[in-house]
Amino acid sequence: xxxxxxxxxxxxxxxxxxxxxxxxxxxxxxLGFLFIFSDxxxxxxETVFFTAQIxxxxxxxxxxxxxxxxxxxxxxxxxxxxxxxxxxxxxxLGKFFAAFVLYAMGFIPTVIFQIIVSGYVAxxxxxxxxxxxxxxxxxxxxxxxxxxxxxxxxxxxxxxxxTLIVNLFIMFSGAFASMxxxxxxxxxxxxxxxxxxxxxxxxxxxxxxxxxxxxxxxQQTFAIKDIVFFLSIVAAFIFLTERSLEKRRWS
Numbered sequence: 001x002x003x004x005x006x007x008x009x010x011x012x013x014x015x016x017x018x019x020x021x022x023x024x025x026x027x028x029x030x031l032g033f034l035f036i037f038s039d040x041x042x043x044x045x046e047t048v049f050f051t052a053q054i055x056x057x058x059x060x061x062x063x064x065x066x067x068x069x070x071x072x073x074x075x076x077x078x079x080x081x082x083x084x085x086x087x088x089x090x091x092x093l094g095k096f097f098a099a100f101v102l103y104a105m106g107f108i109p110t111v112i113f114q115i116i117v118s119g120y121v122a123x124x125x126x127x128x129x130x131x132x133x134x135x136x137x138x139x140x141x142x143x144x145x146x147x148x149x150x151x152x153x154x155x156x157x158x159x160x161x162x163t164l165i166v167n168l169f170i171m172f173s174g175a176f177a178s179m180x181x182x183x184x185x186x187x188x189x190x191x192x193x194x195x196x197x198x199x200x201x202x203x204x205x206x207x208x209x210x211x212x213x214x215x216x217x218x219q220q221t222f223a224i225k226d227i228v229f230f231l232s233i234v235a236a237f238i239f240l241t242e243r244s245l246e247k248r249r250w251s
Contacts, residue, residue, distance in 0.1 A: 029107070061146055
């Protein structure tokens with residue numbers, strides 16, 4: 001796993017992609033810090049959430065994940081991975097952590113922001129740490145989803161497009177759920193069945209609302225269920241990615 005991690009992480013910086021991704025992170029974080037601190041808000045946790053609140057992460061993460069497996073397939077180097085003396089799950093984890101570390105590096109400036117602000121006013125460090133934990137888990141979940149999509153195609157362009165579509169669906173799932181009106185009374189079996197379907201769809205859309213779960217990290221209340229939610233998404237899509245590769249390995 002370590003060898004795969006090193007190889008994948010290094011690949012981000014053998015071309016301008018990794019530097020462009022970090023530059024985008026730093027620009028928007030700096031912008032968020034400017035807006036929030038200029039309003040007199042000393043909580044750097046708000047700056048941490050800024051990138052998710054304006055939706056920029058939904059666009060950056062597809063760029064991070066687009067090449068994870070699709071590029072290997074396009075260049076036919078995936079066969080070398082399949083025949084290497086390493087388990088597929090270790091390959092998947094190596095690539096996942098390479099993408100995640102790059103993502104985490106994007107939030108390094110927030111540590112500097114926290115130190116700067118703490119030098120002027122009293123701040124709630126727990127709020128910052130919990131916000132940072134939330135954004136890390138949020139990003140890990142989106143990375144796992146993007147990695148799975150990347151394993152399904154040999155085109156990085158197709159990978160980025162479909163990941164972006166899924167991310168936009170996740171982004172607006174809460175709004176879609178709010179549009180659904182569930183009847184309070186039913187007169188026959190067809191209306192009852194229709195109401196049940198609407199409830200099912202509404203529950204699914206609310207379950208896909210990652211941003212609502214992320215926002216709960218800003219309430220300064222430690223909730224295990226929110227952590228478990230994101231970790232479950234990560235575990236599920238890492239498993240699906242491994243199954244996708246296993247199927248292709250024997251096809």
